[in-house]
Amino acid sequence: MPVTAGPEARARTRTRAHASATVLLPRAEWSRREHEHQQRADALTAGHRSRRSRRERHPVEDFLWTYYSVKPGELRRWHPGAGVVLEGAAEDRAGWRYYRKVSGSAVGPGSSIDSGSQPDAALDLPAYFSKRGGTVDYVERLLGATLERPAQFGCFGLHEWAMVYRLGPEQVRHAGLPLRIGHEATDRVVESHRIACTHFDAYRFFTPEASPLNTLRPTRETQPRFEQPACLHAGMDVYKWAAKLGPIVPGEVLLDAFVLARDIREVDMRASPYDVTGYAGADGTPLAPIAIETAAGKREYAELQRGFAECGNALRERVLAAIGAARSVAPRP
Numbered sequence: 001m002p003v004t005a006g007p008e009a010r011a012r013t014r015t016r017a018h019a020s021a022t023v024l025l026p027r028a029e030w031s032r033r034e035h036e037h038q039q040r041a042d043a044l045t046a047g048h049r050s051r052r053s054r055r056e057r058h059p060v061e062d063f064l065w066t067y068y069s070v071k072p073g074e075l076r077r078w079h080p081g082a083g084v085v086l087e088g089a090a091e092d093r094a095g096w097r098y099y100r101k102v103s104g105s106a107v108g109p110g111s112s113i114d115s116g117s118q119p120d121a122a123l124d125l126p127a128y129f130s131k132r133g134g135t136v137d138y139v140e141r142l143l144g145a146t147l148e149r150p151a152q153f154g155c156f157g158l159h160e161w162a163m164v165y166r167l168g169p170e171q172v173r174h175a176g177l178p179l180r181i182g183h184e185a186t187d188r189v190v191e192s193h194r195i196a197c198t199h200f201d202a203y204r205f206f207t208p209e210a211s212p213l214n215t216l217r218p219t220r221e222t223q224p225r226f227e228q229p230a231c232l233h234a235g236m237d238v239y240k241w242a243a244k245l246g247p248i249v250p251g252e253v254l255l256d257a258f259v260l261a262r263d264i265r266e267v268d269m270r271a272s273p274y275d276v277t278g279y280a281g282a283d284g285t286p287l288a289p290i291a292i293e294t295a296a297g298k299r300e301y302a303e304l305q306r307g308f309a310e311c312g313n314a315l316r317e318r319v320l321a322a323i324g325a326a327r328s329v330a331p332r333p
């Protein structure tokens with residue numbers, strides 16, 4: 001019987017896979033990638049920026065900008081990740097935190113690339129790990145543990161229902177949205193289902209009456225032990241962790257994580273007790289309810305969960321690979 005490697009062994013494998021010499025990106029190449037990143041970020045944030053200028057709210061998508069607190073300008077900033085020297089970029093990156101000037105010799109022995117008259121730029125990994133090392137350790141442990149845990153597909157998004165359990169219309173978080181089946185019927189759905197929320201940042205918003213109904217008691221301290229790949233909020237949080245790690249995560253990974261979080265958020269609200277049919281999704285079509293109180297709705301929700309779990313795990317691997325790359329080229333103490 002094959003032996004499955006544990007989290008520590010897998011982490012060492014990721015680090016070894018990225019323990020290559022630092023490479024230099026010619027200015028034309030990194031400028032092209034930066035421009036493409038900015039264009040993609042602008043397209044992804046266009047709707048939000050337009051609504052913000054009109055002071056118009058969107059109860060589905062606004063979550064990505066209020067809960068995660070990442071500004072469109074931050075999303076637009078492109079980073080190549082660790083182990084990359086940007087040719088002639090010292091002036092461009094002069095005001096960017098955790099960047100430093102480097103000479104051509106930093107690329108490694110035998111390099112024949114002439115960076116020209118402008119100094120190059122790369123991440124200042126000693127400064128980064130000095131300030132962010134604890135965060136890196138936590139994210140690495142959390143994402144690695146989540147990857148090792150089997151996905152659970154039986155929650156059916158009931159966390160959102162537990163957040164409005166026994167509340168009046170003026171008490172719910174989205175007071176401007178009606179409940180799709182009404183307050184009394186929503187309460188009956190909560191009372192007639194087994195609730196097994198594994199995500200602390202969802203569980204902590206349960207109403208006082210709903211909290212004891214959860215079969216688990218996740219806490220901030222036990223988060224690495226409870227987090228599992230099928231949880232929609234854990235999938236959205238890959239975006240949060242990618243953003244928190246900042247410049248060691250390549251810009252392409254950050255934008256892919258944002259797209260996943262956006263897509264999950266739409267499903268999260270479609271399966272919620274709220275009526276969101278008056279709002280359109282990212283593709284411009286009206287958001288259709290996922291009636292998780294029915295057998296058909298449960299099947300639809302679980303199928304979407306499977307796709308999100310697969311995409312989320314692929315992104316977790318990419319974030320962990322970025323951490324491994326940073327560790328592999330960071331000078332040892």
